Amino acid sequence: MRVTGHPLGRFLGYVHVQVASRVYALPVEARPLGLGDGSRLEPGFVAEGPDRLGIVVDSEATEAVVKQTIDRASDEAARHIGRKLLN
Numbered sequence: 001m002r003v004t005g006h007p008l009g010r011f012l013g014y015v016h017v018q019v020a021s022r023v024y025a026l027p028v029e030a031r032p033l034g035l036g037d038g039s040r041l042e043p044g045f046v047a048e049g050p051d052r053l054g055i056v057v058d059s060e061a062t063e064a065v066v067k068q069t070i071d072r073a074s075d076e077a078a079r080h081i082g083r084k085l086l087n
Helices: 063-086
Strands: 010-019 022-031 044-047 053-058
Touching: 010 063, 022 063, 044 063, 053 063
Parallel strands: 022 053
Antiparallel strands: 010 022, 044 053
């Protein structure tokens, strides 16, 4: 898995997601969600290819919202990886 970050992002750590007998370490990055074109990035699980998986949270969110986002994104990541691995 390749980890790439946003220049304004801050690496928070890794979340371990277990699918079957394998454990995946997903990087968690806090970053501004506003994009240059005026749109906003959706916080949560990010899969930009087979080797670019991670979780993005809003750098301006409260700690409780960040925890909720990570929990939801971890569940989504397990489903995504499970579909790829087990199908």
